[in-house]
Amino acid sequence: MLRFISRPAVKLVERYLPDPYIFVLLLTLVAAVAAIAVERQTPLTVLRMWGDGFWGLLTFSMQMLLVLVTGFMLASSPPVKRLLAKLAGTAKSAGGAIVLVTLVSLAASWINWGFGLVVGALFAKELARLVRVDYRLLVASAYSGFVVWHGGLAGSIPLTIATEGHFAFDQIGVIGTGSTIFAFFNLAIVVCLFVAVPLINRLMLPSEKESIYIDPKLLDDEPAPLTRTTRPAEKLENSLALSLLVGVPGLLFLLDHFLLRGGSLNLNVVNFLFLFVAIVLHRTPHNLLTSLNEAIKGGAGIVIQFPFYAGIMAIMVQSGLAQSLSEWLVSFASAASLPFWSFISAGLVNIFVPSGGGQWAVQAPVMLPAAEALGADVARIAMAVAWGDAWTNLLQPFWALPVLAIAGLKAKDIMGFCLVQLFLTGLIISVGLTWF
Structure with missing residues (x-):
């Protein structure tokens, strides 16, 4: 049945889904027109909101680029590649490859979203070298594991509200990860997705006639040419001692940060960790520099598109459009149903504001008063927003850019399969937030 459903979804997306850059241009126009028509803002005011906010995410953009780059460098290091190659050798069939790449991606994404994206894509390529399997579904399966990231160890919303002095501290105080990431309802959702997502991907496997394969030779990495080290500069470039003299102190700093100073995880710490482990x-x-040169190719989409998303975010927030949208969705909610409507509203807003931290800044001023007024669990509401942000990434192609760049595919090649996952995972998460 899922194979039957996925067939028209794949064809629909292949025909109508534009390149992510076109997508962000269209979203810019939609946000601007909605601000004018719904919020009664003047065109000049909207233009100024957009232009003034266009560069508002430069720091975050660099952090996201570093997550991708450092994650790629770590995932492409010899020990990790050997582990992925060993795991790939255990797949003996197309169905087994689909299930295996999904599980690896889910596990890696739960640990850290950037690591999960890169490991999933590299593992998909490794499997495609060994197993004859539909390459589109293989890469889509690798990306689908990304759906769990905001319920995992690097979830930006639960980590934000667990940090002393966060922007809503005066309203809700500090909410520890025991009430969010490690709460029963959140772990139950994660476990259910670890079972359902691989199964759904396996059931969408096209028939032999419908499958699209890739020549394994096209996936081979070009070996670096062997050269004799003669110049003093080359000796430094190939010095193990130099890497250890810098890399080991970096790791010692992290031990000091976590063990002696009781520091917490944030984007900067995660990037620092990945960089120095990769070193x-x-x-x-x-x-390391060879891996960096390869990694940076996947960052082009982040560099060009994030300023546009910053402009969209500015229009949504400053015009009142995001607040109106969220308020409308929660106006008919109760304490029991507010997590569900928070999840749905977050999924919708995420299409326009694909940033977990930025989305919490947009929705917290609406969701937190609603939770207090209705007597709802604030921690569950925060995680509902987090899951909504992660959920519609299956539809919003922006975060698929690193995976697509590594795999050599276009968004339209995988989004049909992701569309099926969108509906089924949305049902699981909704039930988990409401009933678990």
């Missing part, structure tokens, strides 16, 4: 695992500066 050590790549062994020489030359190897």
Whole structure:
């Protein structure tokens, strides 16, 4: 049945889904027109909101780019690649490859979203070298594991509200991860998705006649040419000692941060961790820079598109459009149903504001007073917004850009399969937020 459903979804997306850059241009126009028509803002006011906010996410953009780059460098290090190759060798069939890549992506994304995106894409390529399987579904399966990231260890919303002095601290105080990431309802959702997402992907596997395969030779990495080290500069570039002299102190700093100072996880700490582990695992500066040159290719979409998303976010927030949208969705909610409507509203807003931290800044001023007025569980409402943000990433192609860049595909190649996952995972998450 899922194979039958996925067939028209794939064809629909292949025909009508534009490139993500076109998508962000269209969303810019939609947000601007909605601000004028719904919020009665003047065109000049909307233009100024957009232009003034266009560069508002430069710091966050660099953090996101570093998550991608450092995650790629770590995932492409020799020890990790050997582990992925060993795991890939256990897949003996197309169905087994689909299930395996989904599970690896889910696990890696739960640990850290950037790591999950890169590991999933690299593992899909490794499997495609060994197993004859529909390459589109294989890559879509790798991306589908991303749906759990905001319920995992690097979820930006639960980590934000667990940090002393966050922007809503005066209203809700500090809410520890025991009430969010490690709460029963959240872990139950994660477990259910670990079972359902691989199964759904396996059931969408096209027939032999409908499958699209890729020549494994096209996936081979070009080996670096062997050269003799003669210049002093080359000796430094290939120095293991230099990498260890810098890499080990970086890891010691992290031990001090976590063990002696009781520091917490945030984007900067995660990027620091991934960078210095990659420095050590790549062994020489030359190897690290070779991986960096490959990693940076996948960051083009972040560089060009994030300023447009910053402009959209500025229009949504400053015009009152995001608040009106959220208020309308929660106006008919009760304490029991507010988590569900928070989830749905967050999924809708995420299409326009694909940033977990930015989305919480947009929706917290609406959701927190509603939760207090209705007597709802604030921690559950925060996680409902987090899950909504993660959920519609299956529809919003922006975060698929790193995966697509590594795999060499277009968004239209995988989004049909992701569309099926969108509806089924949405049902699971909704039930979990409401009933678990």
